[in-house]
Amino acid sequence: MKPPGKLADTNRARLPEGGLIDRSRPINFTFDGKAMTGFAGDTLASALVANAVRLVGRSFKYHRPRGILTAGADEPNALVTLRTGARAEPNTPATTIPLFEGLAAQSQNRWPSLGFDIMAANQLFAPLFVAGFYYKTFMWPAKFWERLYEPAIRRAAGLGALSGLPDPDSYDRDHAFCDLLIIGGGASGIAAALAAARLGLRVIIATDDTMLGGALLSSTRDIADQPAPYWAAAAQRELAAFPNVTMLLRTSIFGIYDGQTYGGVERVSDHLPVPAAGMPRQRLWKIVAKRAIMATGAIERPMMFGNNDRPGVMMASAVSTYLNRYAAKPGARAVITTACDSGWACAADLVNRGIDVCAIVDTRPAAQNCAQQSPQFAPIRNSVRVFHHAAITTVRGRQVTGVTVRDESGQFHVLDCDLVAMSGGWNPAIGLASHLGGKPVWSAAIESFVMGCAPPGLVAAGAANGEFTTRAALASGHNAALAVGADLGFDSVLPAPPMASEELSGVGAAWSNPWSSGKTFVDFQHDVTADDIGLAVREGYRSIEHLKRYTTLGMATDQGRISQLHGHAMLADHTGRSIAEAGTIRARPPYHPVAIGVMAGHHRGEHFRPARLTPTHGWAQDRGAAFVDAGQWKRAQWFALPQDKGWQDTVIREVTATRTGVGICDISTLGKIDVQGPDAGQLLDRLYINTMSSLPINKARYGVMLREDGFVMDDGTVTRFADDHFFVTATTANAARVMQHIDFARQVLWPELDVQATSVTENWATFAVAGPHSRALLMLAFPHIDLSNAAMPYMGAGQYAWGTRPLRLYRLSFSGELAFEVSVPATHGLALWLHLMEAGNTYGVVPYGTEALGVMRIEKGHSAGNELNGQTTAADLGLGRMMSTRKDFIGRVMAARPGLVDPARPALVGLIPCHAAETIRAGAHLLPLNAAPVAANDQGYVTSAAYSPTLGHSIALALLAHGPNRHGEVVVVHDPVRGRDITATVTSPVFLDPAGERLRG
């Protein structure tokens, strides 16, 4: 970075006085590495203007040089990459960036430099880039598209690039509720806010800008006998003092959603080099508003003439803003081209600031020109050459050096200038109003579209409602707020709104220019020209929406807000319709580009979703456990010891130690539901395929639930603790779904049943204690409890105490070993775990993770998530005989559909590789021997596979057509993705202890 020169050098286009900038606070910044200086209160764009920078970017398709066109958020041209490194933010309108110390901005879409851009040669190939050029030019051959055309186009066309680095900043969200949301901080917004605040409404006023005022900040007129910016500042101070007013500065309302919900983005730290400690860069606001006033103002339209995109061509209102608000001179000698009085207002501002106005080129005949008659503009008429009923044909120079004007008589005049200020009338900024589908309607009175069917609770006020003068806008906002107040029951008498001095309205339009010579842009950001519209029409396009997609008119980041209406008007003209008949597009959210990061908020990386931690999480972490995500839960996958050579070693060790001694596993993640009430048993009978109401107290029973469609939803156990108290478990994955299912059944299906249900998953820490020494361990841990087979048989349960704490024991086994599940309130879970580990020392107890748990359940042939996959029936899983024939239950009828009882359905089997050294992998498909590996021969697939430490070879569970009748048969395990085919023998899915002697021991 070069050191900045003297202030005078770098601000050579700065007016000596005026503006809302603080000249005592210079701010250093760089643009494309060049050091410059601006002042507090500048935007990047105004500082560039003050530094006489005119070339700011290159256009999307033709790489034409572009300057600054506007002074607001709808800027199509002056897009820069803000900041560097990880904080680089591409496609940021320079007009929206408050200047900050050290700001670094880079121009975009140019190589090697902004001044000399090789891709500008694209202009020479302009005939290739006409409307629909993607479709026409690169149609054939198809394979060239992916390899050649698309990469080439992507290099040539486009805007800024992302840094590719992780965003170092954070994003926050907030929620707000109000009686009245005011969108926009201009004249009508302020008037509405003052009135609503005085009525006592809860008010939120949101503005993109750093302060309230909107167009008033650029205005030279008086309100209530003081300069408009002063009045706005006083109003801001007054509003800030109201406790019922929330002022959201630097906040864009980007969308309207159902339920009178509004989305906003507050740029909390975008005006700072780096956010302050703890502060987010941006904050997403969800605002629920009973009523809203859309006081979004209006957007000035450009004029159509050749090379109307050249640096030095600027909107008239933007010229006035740079002069009046920022004291920055966009040029030294100006030509105004206009279709309305707004061009004249700009001319007056230029003259007042001592800038030479060479001519006003007005499309209106003198007789129809209000400005021509108005005494307000008498001094202009006397000092400036006026062309009536005339047009600029073309701009001269790569940057403006002059214009050619065609006068009323057909004579051409060449005028030297370095600035063209244009005003083609105004469009109310009504994009938000279309977000719920409302179609804009044409207003002949203002020659533009206004809001049609409004979103619920929303009204437009001020310029957004076509009331363009300051005086009308103030009254409009004030009256809109009064109406909202009356509607919501806030009635009181308020003083009349403040008066602004008289002005002309700014209505007028010139949709096309038959004398235009050279490229005439109707979409500056997407490089769509008047010729493209004509071509699209010649090719048969009549619908606005089709025109939009074919030409990409209005599809850039600015959504074509500046000029796409010209395109629509041209379409109407070419097709012999009125603009009202041809219509305009309906805008969709977001109104301005919104970063994905602000939508994500805090939910990034490891915090993408909340994590659920088990009672032993910290202990497992200390032991170096590996964790696996089971939904939101973090579960210990295995507990590696230093001597283990790899995870497989660890799992083999954990399984072997459990099967030969004792192991403990935290299974607190299982869903647990208390089902209580006199009809609890009856409800459970309707939920499970088997009968639960007959369950004795202190007994547990395995159960299966079906969905309505007859497929298995989940399995688990039901334990009865009292006549009217059952305790249901569900798999970790389906816990929430089963809870919903039970609530739906009791609240919607059978509200007459007196039964209550609530999740107690989180209340109980539960540990599986499994292995031949499990009983001995528990007897040592709880010497006061009788755990003999007689007192606590297989599938028995009981409630006890452990000191002052309740303790529950269940004799359940997932591993196939003698096993118990032990529960205490989760607060005491870690204490219980430590107690069990200590008691288990004598027996060489190991903690085991979900991987060993999985291996043991596969060895035992238990179905789990891989088999309960939503596509299996109870019969598929070998559980068909559990289905009671003496009662009704959810899914019973649909489970009897022919397709679901087809004996050819793939059903659960075990697989053992014919060669013990070979490995079966889950996901592999099963084929008959010697069958071709085609889909027609597919007979099923492997659902779960593991190396069985107990058997010493690979085993698997699979779903195989006619499986239960094919035990002993050899099939091909076809795994084309990961390995060669192997053969395997079909077996019973129960590889271990089929008689169940271990678990009953």
Place this chain on the structure above:
Amino acid sequence: MDDAVTLETQSGFGLATVMARKCATDADLAALPGIPFAAPGRCTGDTGLTTISIGPRAWLAFAASGESQFAADLANALAGKASVSDQSSGYVIFKISGAKARKLLQRGVPIDLHPAAFPQGSAATTVIAHIGVVLWQDDADDAFNLAVFRSYAASFEHWFRTVAASL
């Protein structure tokens, strides 16, 4: 962390889900001595027993002490009238207090916490950062109680610390 907000974690409390049985009328419940059942969207009671509405004829019952015994005693007192499930370990209860407590919470909850909309004695079952919370405000000092499922406590505290730093 901003001094204007503090987060305390409560311990040793008793907590239970209470769901009225169909056979018990509202009048039956109202007649039970010493157990005030909060109206929908409300909480009521004192440190001995507070009930927090969490749904139609459903409450969380809270006592500052008692752990699991509280639910056992409550189940006896409500036998035949309501189903009671111990939740003394099911939730972590946070108390968020301080001048900016309401502002901080509003960043998280999608319901209106304005004092006029959520005055003292209000309760809501809502969500913060994708984590379900039962929220109630039962004292005059703008302190809020939040019951969060135990397993989410660490994630909830992360949200709290992040937002508190940005107040």
